[in-house]
Amino acid sequence: MANIQSPLPGTFYQKPSPEEAPYKSNGDSVNIGDTIGLVEVMKTFIEVKSDIRGTFSEYLAVDAAPIQAGDFLAELMA
Amino acid sequence: MNINRLFIANRGEIAVRIIKAANALGVKTIQAFSEADKDMLSVRLADESICIGPASASASYLDINAVVSAAVRMKADAVHPGYGFLAENADFAKAVKDAGMIFVGPDAETIERMGDKVSARQVAEAAGVPVVPGSKGRVESTDDAAKIAKTIGYPVMIKAAAGGGGRGIRIAQNEEELRNFAPQAQAEALAAFGDGGLYLERAIRSPRHIEVQILGDGVNAIHCFERECSLQRRRQKVWEEAGAVNLKKATVAHLCQAAVDLAKAVQYRGAGTIEYLYDDDTGEFYFIEMNTRIQVEHTVSEMITGIDLVQEMIRIAGGGKLNLRQDQIIRNGHAIEVRINAEDPFMQFMPFPGKVGTMSIPKGDGVRVDHFLYEGYQIPPFYDSLLGKLIVHAPSRDEAINKLLVALKEFQIGGLKTTMPLHIALASDRDVRAGKFHTQWLEAWLAAGNLDATMREGALL
Known part of the structure; x- marks a missing residue:
């Protein structure tokens, strides 16, 4: 088990846009550098990239919810 | 005046600015704030405050019901929208009025009329204000396009009538290119939008952005001269001046008079801005849009005229008449505003929402800082x-540029990355000094690595 943390404070999004599916869902493989979500900070959208490899378990941060830098966004099974 | 309790439906530096104006007029202030903004400076400065919802702007500052019901609950008699958020939302202006309060700005009909590009263009044309020359409506054939292009003048922009987002736009330098491009554009428009109708407009290369501040009381209107706002990044102004450098006196007089004519034509009430594109090659200017609110850069107009625009707009909203005639508004010197953003200019302007450390704010004659910071503020x-x-x-x-450089070097905000190094570099740049820039200039200047180069030359030391 490993967690992906938010690099920045802001609003976290699981999806590239409201109409689309989440970046990752349970069982997806995750490589280093894969985008797993977006953080909106001061009207700028920053892609959150995974710094670890594994199998996607679940999002720990709610879609469109405020987050702080360092908050856990998602959980992977190593 | 009919305003005793002013509700501020905005945040940040403009909320602080509105409180200062209200205090000077003896008006009580009520600050709206989201759950994320309970510590902001204007909440501390206002007489009263009320939470209007969660951090997300769509559930707080952009929620018409939340804002209006909070204003009613706090027994406000007027609502100041600031800029951004709901400031140019006709439904909001109407909701405020329907709830029995005064909207500090023009009425909903004016906001709607000037907010629509097509109707605003019609209003401008009717008032004799130059608009970008273009076809009156759809152009159906290549021969028609060539005929119209001759009257508009080359280069012309060929746009899909049904299009948007820049798709299908071509620029023709002459008739040969036009005859070549028009059928392509038509086919592309048909494929993309199911409509092959075209629209022609004069292409203005490297225009400058010039705007005029106006004030109206519903009958009379005056201008507070022009502003130069060409230094932009991603269509966001970063540095603004009053007045505009290198413009002929006659051109300035024409720009300002056209703005007053337009304001009078719509019986404008409040503070507003008429925005123009200015073509340095031909000396011609064209109306682009009217902003029916106070703008970020209103400060430079205040500095050169001595008029407090925010006080004026509150006074007018409260039923006051303009108490200045045009001939009493005197231009005095030159003013420059630079926007201090929490962004790292050396890291592609990455936002930097940190905690404010030790601050040192420049002071002195002719130096003003409008902000919402205090030490320890997150x-x-x-x-x-x-x-x-x-x-x-x-x-x-x-x-003014010399003074700006001194003030920027004195200005310290600990704990944050800001755009101040960009402004030091710009103030040290030869083209900026000479006033040789346009709306496309800054992004090219940044892309060419000039920020780092200026820093290496020691401008930042």
């Missing part, structure tokens, strides 16, 4: 990155 990440504005005023443009 900048919330949910809104735009504007921290404040540094404004300088001096007898001449050269002296």
Whole structure:
């Protein structure tokens, strides 16, 4: 088990846009550098990239919810 | 005046600015705030405050019901929208009025009319204000396009009538190119939008952005001269001046008079801005749009005229008449505003919502800082990155730039990355000094690595 943390404070999004599916869902493989979500900070959208490899378990941060830098966004099974 | 309790439906530096104006008029202030903004400076400065919802702007500052019901609950008699958020939302202006309060700005009909590009263009044309020359409507054939292009003048932009987002736009330098491009554009428009109708407009290369500040009381209107706002990045202004450098006196007089004519034509009430594109090659200017609110850069107009625009707009909203005639508004010296954003200019302007450390704010004659910071304040990440504005005023443009450089070097905000290094580099740049820039200039200047180059040359030391 490993967690992906938010690099920045802001609003976290699981999806590239409201109409689309989440970046990752349970069982997806995750490589280093894969985008797993977006953080909106001061009207700028920053892609959150995974710094670890594994199998996607679940999002720990709610879609469109405020987050702080360092908050856990998602959980992977190593 | 009919306003005793003013509700501020905005945040950040403009909320602080509105409180100062209200205090000077003896008006009580009520500050709206989101859950993320309970510590902001204007909440501390206002007489009263009320939470209007969660951090997300769509559930707080952009929620018409939340804002209006909070204003009613706090027994406000007027609502100031600031800029951004609901400031140019006709439904909001109407909701405020329907709830029995005064909206500090023009009425909903005017906001709607000037907010629509097509109707605003019609209003401008009817008032005799130049608009970008273009076809009156759809152009159906290549021969028609060639005929119209001859009257508009080359280069012309060929756009899909049904299009948007820049798709299908071509620029023709002459008739040969036009005859070549028009059928391509038509086919592309048909494929993309199911409609092959075209629209022609004169292409203006490297225009400058010039705008005129106006004030109206519903009958009379006056102008407070022009502003130069060409230094932009991603269509966001970063540096603004009053007045505009290198413009002929006759052109300035024409720009300002056209703005007053337009304001009178719509019986404008409140503070507004008429925006123009200015073509340096031909000396011609064209109306682009009217902003029916106070703008971030209103400060430079205040500095050169001595008029407090925010007080004026509150006074007019409260039923007051303009108490200045045009001939009493005197232009005095030159003013420059630079926007201090919480962004790292050396890291692609990455936002930096940190905690404010030790601050040292420049002071002195002709130096003004409008901001919402205090030591220990945690900048919330949910809104735009504007921290404040540094404004300088001096007898001449050269002296203003000198004063700006001194003030920027004195200005310290600990704990944050800001755009101040960008402004130091710009103030040190030869083209900026000479006033040789346009709306496409800054992004090219940044892309060419000039920020780092200027820093290496020691401008930042």
